Amino acid sequence: MKSTIKFLSGIALIAVIIFSMAACDDGSGGTGNGTETNPFSLKAGTWANGSIAWDYVWYSFNVTSGNTYYVWWNDDYDGDGSKTTDILVDAYYSNGSTIFEEEDSAWITPQSFRANSSGMVKLRVKIYSKSNSGTFAITYSTSSTRPGSSSGGGGNSSSAIDLPPNSWYNNTISNGATQTYRFYGNSGHTCWIRWDDSDNSNYTADIKVGLKREGYSSYVVEVDDRSYDDNQINYYFSTSGYYIIEVQAYSSSGGNYRIGYSQ
Ligand SMILES: [Ca+2]
Numbered sequence: 730m731k732s733t734i735k736f737l738s739g740i741a742l743i744a745v746i747i748f749s750m751a752a753c754d755d756g757s758g759g760t761g762n763g764t765e766t767n768p769f770s771l772k773a774g775t776w777a778n779g780s781i782a783w784d785y786v787w788y789s790f791n792v793t794s795g796n797t798y799y800v801w802w803n804d805d806y807d808g809d810g811s812k813t814t815d816i817l818v819d820a821y822y823s824n825g826s827t828i829f830e831e832e833d834s835a836w837i838t839p840q841s842f843r844a845n846s847s848g849m850v851k852l853r854v855k856i857y858s859k860s861n862s863g864t865f866a867i868t869y870s871t872s873s874t875r876p877g878s879s880s881g882g883g884g885n886s887s888s889a890i891d892l893p894p895n896s897w898y899n900n901t902i903s904n905g906a907t908q909t910y911r912f913y914g915n916s917g918h919t920c921w922i923r924w925d926d927s928d929n930s931n932y933t934a935d936i937k938v939g940l941k942r943e944g945y946s947s948y949v950v951e952v953d954d955r956s957y958d959d960n961q962i963n964y965y966f967s968t969s970g971y972y973i974i975e976v977q978a979y980s981s982s983g984g985n986y987r988i989g990y991s992q
């Protein structure tokens with residue numbers, strides 16, 4: 730009896746190995762059709778651009794038990810502003826057990842998990858609001874640093890903090906320091922950059938703010954206190970691309986402030 734069980738489990742093991750080899754990503758990415766049975770395979774560190782209208786879109790990658798994995802997505806509200814729909818994401822092991830469910834955001838902070846078994850993990854992307862179909866991008870890595878790529882819009886090689894649209898980012902700054910923020914500007918749109926500091930509120934830092942295109946040294950909006958404008962810059966983008974907001978501590982004593990943008 731024992732030997733029969735051993736034999737059968739040996740067959741099962743071989744079947745599992747053959748199946749995982751067949752399902753294994755060859756490293757090029759881009760296989761699959763996005764269904765649950767044939768998910769798009771993700772390549773570590775590479776952004777996959779997706780679109781969704783009403784159904785689910787499935788992605789997969791293979792994990793090794795004991796290793797930690799990080800998943801990011803770039804969508805409307807929680808991304809760099811280049812994607813047009815808001816998504817929720819579930820993650821499952823191949824046996825169906827849940828890793829995370831209904832997660833809304835993974836841009837500034839990735840969703841991470843330590844694999845408790847080896848094999849395929851599936852990500853199920855669903856649309857947050859059915860009236861808002863559009864684009865998103867998703868990726869994973871074994872490193873906690875968000876992968877950069879022009880295709881996914883995450884190519885942040887600088888120390889700039891990626892700023893999601895329509896939300897405040899709270900920060901502190903010391904005297905004489907410079908801090909930078911990065912976001913995606915869409916051609917044909919006007920962006921509003923607003924901040925609260927000691928000039929207009931109870932925040933303690935006095936900051937001055939400027940705007941430049943990523944990779945350029947000249948400013949498209951010069952660094953200025955701008956308290957006479959009620960702490961805001963509005964700028965019309967004639968060129969799409971990444972822009973850098975530069976914040977400089979203006980007073981002798983630093984402190985805290987908040988900043989945000991919309992377009
Ligand atoms: Ca979301």
Ligand SMILES: [Ca+2]
Pocket residue numbers: 928935954956979
């Ligand atoms: Ca001032």
Ligand SMILES: [Ca+2]
Pocket residue numbers: 926927928935936937954955956979
């Ligand atoms: Ca100021």
